[in-house]
Amino acid sequence: MCTTCGCGSDGARIEGSAHGHHHHHDHDHGDHNRTLQLELDILAKNNAYASENRSFFADRGVLALNLVSSPGSGKTALLVKTIELLGGRLQSFVIEGDQQTTNDADRIRATGAPAVQINTGKGCHLDAHTVGHALETLAPVEGSVVFIENVGNLVCPAAFDLGEAHKVAILSVTEGEDKPLKYPDMFAASDLVLLNKTDLxxxxxxxxxxxxxxxxxxxxxxxxxxxxxxxxxGMDSWIAWLMAARGMVLAGHPLGTAAE
Amino acid sequence: MHEMSICESILDLIKEQARAQDFSGVRRISLEIGPLAGVEIEALKFGFDVVMRNSLAEGAALDIIETEVRATCLDCGTEASIEERFDPCPNCGSHNLKVTSGDELRIKELEVN
Incomplete structure (x- = not known):
């Protein structure tokens, strides 16, 4: 799935290139300066990989969710509980993103669900290219759900499409009410907020x-x-949302008529 | 936080363009950046010099064109410029706004030789 993406020369044109030298500058042109009008999207490469991931999911009737939050919102605990509740109804696969350690993937694997850990090292977010490679290892089966637990960070993961159907933001009640205003990009990019730790x-x-x-x-x-x-x-409403999202993925997929 | 990796993406794109459009040096790079792109411009400028070092774009000037956030109010139909995602409609005060631009993150122009 790691193919060359489509960004680059498409849409680019060389202004004045037919003349060999350039007319639009007022400084010296001894070294053949020219200006290229490009309009190149800097995230195009990530977006191309995200499209490939999206096709991968669509072909297999897989629901992919990108779980985003601050560190400590209870993402992994929520995921463990979700996998337990889905049980035999829906098979779960997990990609875990953290700077270091395999602790989270180990917690997920203890539930019996396959999990792949990505350690981003210095990176502050998962990107679509890395997730594409993780999917090769994870090999989710047709009609399953893939949870991508992003690095705990409410800033950078907002800008990086991974090919998911939905971003789900997890916010715990021990955080501030104004978090959506402090980190608006993430809440603008998400379709659902799970307000976690309501027992507190x-x-x-x-x-x-x-x-x-x-x-x-x-x-x-x-x-x-x-x-x-x-x-x-409240987990029943979350599971109901998830099954409805899965229904949307399966609509039009061959599995859609066979499943349920 | 990811300005450094944004700079690396910029360098990758420049290298691709250098092969496609046959140039060996970059004198000036113009970027178009929206307030909603999630990029801290000062951090980007810092990362830019570091990442471009020992490349075909070493020493290139960096021009940044900052765009504005435009939104359409889904309640009254006003199109307006706003500062933040959570700003209300300047006409009717509704928060039911659809942001239509402001997340640009583009290389607009390269001056090359």
Whole structure:
């Protein structure tokens, strides 16, 4: 899947190249300066790899979700609980992104779900190229769900499409209500917020209505579900959302008529 | 936070262009960057000099054209320029805005030789 992407010379043109020298500058042209009008998208390469990943998922009827959050929001615990609840209904595969360690992939593998860990080293986000290679190793089966647990970072992963169907932002109630305003790009890029650790609400002054209002200021379409990975509270709505998203993936896919 | 890798992507694109359009040096690079591109311009300038060192673009001047955020209000239809994603519609105060531009991250022009 690591093929040469399409960015580059398409759409580029050389202004005045037919003349061998250039007319639009007022400085000395002894060394044949010329100006290229390019309009090249700097993220084009990532986006091309993301498209390949998207085709990979579509061909196999796989639902891919990109889980994004700050460090410590409870992403991995939520994922472990989700995989347990999906049980025999839907097979789960996981790509784990962290700067270092295989701790998270180990936690996922303990549930029986296949997991591949990507260590980004100095990198602050997963990119579509790395995820494409992880998919070769992970080899998700047809009709399954692939969870991509991104690096805990609410900034950079917003800009990098991985080919997922949806970005799901996880925000825990121990964080601030204004997080969607502080990190608007991520909440603008996400379709769903899982408000996690709601079992802690009795001990906190967290204002759920204010959080939802802030998220909607940034993204009027965003949905918010309250969950607790620890107690399982609200997890049924999340599973229902996930199965509906899967239904959308399977619509028009050959598996769509065979499944369920 | 990923300005360094953005600079590396820029250098990759320049190298591809150098092969396709036959040039060996870059004198000036014009980038178009929107406020919503998630790029800190000062960090990008710093990373730029470091990444371009010992390349065909070493010492190239960096011009940055900052674009504005444009949005359409889905309630009253106003098209306006806003500062942040969470700004209200300047006409009716609604937050039901669709951002139409402002996340540009492009190489607009290269001056080469």
């Amino acid at each position: 609400l009795p001990h906190l002054d967290f204002d759920i209505a204010a959080t939802v209002a802030n998220a909607r200021k940034v993204n009027p379409q965003i949905k918010v579900l309250q969950v607790s990975a620890r107690t399982g509270g």
